Amino acid sequence: MAHKKGQGSVKNGRDSLPKRRGIKTYGGQAVTTGSILVVQCGTKYAPGRYVRRAKNDNLFALTDGTVYFDQNGKRVNVQPAEPSTAIG
Numbered sequence: 001m002a003h004k005k006g007q008g009s010v011k012n013g014r015d016s017l018p019k020r021r022g023i024k025t026y027g028g029q030a031v032t033t034g035s036i037l038v039v040q041c042g043t044k045y046a047p048g049r050y051v052r053r054a055k056n057d058n059l060f061a062l063t064d065g066t067v068y069f070d071q072n073g074k075r076v077n078v079q080p081a082e083p084s085t086a087i088g
Contacts, residue, residue, distance in 0.1 A: 020039070021040055024039060025037045025067050028068070030065070030067075031061045031065060031067055033064055034061065035060060036058055037059045037078075038076060040058065045059060045074060045075070045076050046074055046076070047059050048070065048078075049078065050065065050080060051077060059076050062078070063080050065079045066079045066081070
């Protein structure tokens with residue numbers, strides 16, 4: 001009987017690819033409607049004003065504007081952009 005395992009029978013040696021979760025748009029950055037703000041598992045970050053939670057818990061913007069955080073960085077909000085009043 002062999003005392004060493006053969007090359008093809010190793011149970012280790014596999015690793016999963018990184019999922020690249022986290023904040024995708026930081027405070028002060030401009031976003032458009034539908035932009036993904038946070039990729040997360042569970043609800044590490046909560047949706048605030050003009051932000052909704054997708055079925056996979058990602059957060060996305062409901063309107064164009066600027067991102068800001070409150071509640072010690074745990075709630076993500078979007079400050080709507082001022083409508084353009086330029087005539088021309």
